[in-house]
Amino acid sequence: MKTFKRVLGVVLALLVAAVFLFPLLWILLSSFKTKLELLAVPPVFIFRPTLQNYINAFNSDFPTQVRNSLIIAISTTVISITLGSLTAYGFSRYSIKGSDFLQFWILSLRMLPAIAVVVPFYLVFRTLKLLDTHIALIMVYCLFNISFAVWVLKGFFDEIPIELEEAAMLDGYSPPQVFLKVSLPLARAGLATTAIFCLIQSLNEFLLAVSLTTRVADTAPVGLSKVQTLMGVDWGLLSAGSIVFMLPVVIFTIIVRNELVRGMSFGRMR
């Protein structure tokens, strides 16, 4: 009975995984298919793979767009983590007048629907002559991601026992050193989790990117959407682009996977 239950559990898990992974598999297979194979009915699963789609992708604007995406996403993540951790630490460790109100206000920025601010942002950046630049998108993404980082990281800092910091103070470290050498390393799991979310968030963002960029600073999602032309959709190119674009997040996730598991489960630290 017990083994049966376990087997059933594994089968269920595999089923769920299959449902989630199937589209991914579909895209992966599509990226190696020729136009004809792509549109074949019924779909073919065994075929001679071709790299033509990837070659086409790399010969278009796509590499520049990926570069734009990476510059914007990494800058956003670094800025959000830096400012977010400092702010979160402040809220966690010091009694600040109106702390609850301020925290809620920061969180409320996150609730802002992007669609509501697209036009104002467009006008602001047009006036500032920042349309179609990296800086514009970095600034907008930071607005959303810092508020997220503050909220997630505050929880992690709250869990660090205050005695650890007091011990470090007695050991002769100044408050900034205590933050860098004790608090920050102990919030590692939180930092990894926040970084992943910020990265995914700013890589995937479409609405603001499509409105605030035109050609110079357009990001990969915007670029991929432009594959839909009057001549129809080049599904092969789209698939190859999507696969390439997925890689940075996959690689980063693999690097920090241990921290991530701890971070996602918000496990208590001892």
Next chain:
Amino acid sequence: MSKVVLEHLHCWYGPTHAVDDVNLVVEDGELCVLLGPTGCGKTSTLRMIAGFVRPASGDIYLDGQRINDLYPGDRNIAMIFQSYALYPHMTVREQFAFPLKASRMSAQEIKERIQETADFLHMHEFLDRYPGELSAGQQQRVAVGRALIRRPKLFLMDEPLSQLDARLRVEMRATLRRLQQDLGITTIYVTHDQLEAQSVADKIVVMNLGRIQQIGSSLEIYGNPANLFVAGFIGSPPMNFLDCHLEQREGQVYVCNDNFAFPLRPDLARRVEQTLKVSQTFRVSQQLVLGIRPEHIRLSPEAKANAIPTEVYVLEPQSNELVVDLKLGDLILKARGDKREMGFRPQLSQQVWMEFQQEHLHLFDKDSEDCII
């Protein structure tokens, strides 16, 4: 060399007067225990000395230097926390090096210090482990090592043994005491466990409600408690308290209440009279509290002159000793004695006669709670 002086120290947490006019001198090399129940201000006092809490008023001197305004790290004080506060992300070796690195010591010197400390605490095989991989006792030793390695002027210990199991606690308290004496480091030790306090202290400071109740050696505090609180807090089982008053009968002073009356020894009676005369509040019917420790009640199976008849209510055997609960009216008194020296074996519900050893008898004023004799 490192003497600690606290002068008129006050601390408020909102409306709570956590520490109320604490004055204390801890001599060089002395181990001073701050003892009291939860919320008595002992930890707040310690945290003010460490520099985590700013006193509302009053001065803290270490080595004659006023340290109120110094940053904790500049006070040259080490602390062992109740939770040990070991850094989870550092190996034992890194924990040891951490305070030394802050003082910009050379790598060579740091290595030597770690070696020396590891020798001293027999910790070599644990140096490259993380705190999570150590047992509670080993973690405790790491905490001690990290505090020692800086050679601080003053050691603060906040309930250092409370996380250990009973057996290890008894072992570690002897180890800590030995270590402190070998190194001669002035130490302030906070605990709520009176047995622990008595076993390690040179000097005990009993605190309650933010105020110091009494300062003295463990013997003084046990033998001459200053007030009802100290008398009741020290000793296990605690001192028996009985409401009573004094009466003059046939030229002798009697201690009376509803259940008994016995003559007070003349020398004690004179002392009571003197104390009360000075305080000017003595009336014959004044309400007093008689305090007698369980070990100072003598039991006998037969009636004796001036002995008080009671009934055995519960028997609590404890290895070689026996604690006898006695029923006197509505009250339960506890008597304690060596099983063999008791001379008879008390039975449940047996009538026994008890006598108080008058040289160990205490009388307290019921209103002020201060000790009269």
